[in-house]
Amino acid sequence: MTRRRFSAILLFTPVAAIAAEGRATVTGRLQTSTGGPVQLKTQDGKLITLEGDISTTAVLRDPRVIREHFEAAGEWKSPGLFLIDPIHRKALFIRRNAELLVITYWCEICAIRTYAPGRCQCCQDETALDPRDPALENTAP
């Protein structure tokens, strides 16, 4: 009993650390319009404009991500404008049930993981959306 509790804490601490880190977060559903900005509709119906680097924007426009409950970390630029942290800071998440998963893309053939959608740099196959536990991020694939 004690041992199980201990390992559960070990397992969940890194997630909390990543989410906390002093970064602001926004949560909701992504809304995209062709050419227009990407917006996030919060649970109380507010629309927030999201900005980020090129890779981040590619994730925001990924139809597989748009279907999900989305969360991002970054900073508020103004009350309606949220700047998402650069892609290397791993600021893009999906929430499934109670779990916060970092958005990654995976090529099964080459075992290559990336953080933006598109073709695998090695075999040129389309990578698969592979959201996973942020605690895994510092370990092998």
Ligand SMILES: [Zn+2]
């Ligand atoms: Zn590949």
